[in-house]
Amino acid sequence: MPIVDHNSVPEVPWRPNYRKWDLAGPGQGVTSSLSYSEAAVGTGAPLHYHADDELIVILEGTMEVRLGDEVHEVGPDHTLVIPPNVPHGFTIVGTEPARLLTFFPVPAPFDSTTYLEGTPPGQTKTA
Numbered sequence: 001m002p003i004v005d006h007n008s009v010p011e012v013p014w015r016p017n018y019r020k021w022d023l024a025g026p027g028q029g030v031t032s033s034l035s036y037s038e039a040a041v042g043t044g045a046p047l048h049y050h051a052d053d054e055l056i057v058i059l060e061g062t063m064e065v066r067l068g069d070e071v072h073e074v075g076p077d078h079t080l081v082i083p084p085n086v087p088h089g090f091t092i093v094g095t096e097p098a099r100l101l102t103f104f105p106v107p108a109p110f111d112s113t114t115y116l117e118g119t120p121p122g123q124t125k126t127a
Helices: none
Strands: 011-015 018-024 033-039 044-050 054-060 062-067 070-074 078-082 088-093 098-104 113-115
Touching: 062 078
Parallel strands: none
Antiparallel strands: 011 018, 018 033, 033 098, 044 088, 044 113, 054 078, 054 098, 062 070, 062 088
């Protein structure tokens, strides 16, 4: 059973002002994935959905979250429980950056993600 030293995990290129580190996945011998993120105010994720469950634990900061047709403002000590195929997206709001833990029950969730707005992480939208 590996113990992961967060200080030794390489950062994953993600989105501008949105930093991400993959803490657990196939490299640690599991078939799920867990990541830690730090996201600046104004950043987030465009509307999209995954083929699998997603759980996002908000450790710090406030998010404006779109889940299906609903919009919520969610802060620390809350968990977003997102079932498969539910369109969702979020923006960090307020005055403080957010710190998040994200869990998927699969090792490569972004291989089966569909973007309804914007572009996948690491890409820029072209006109």
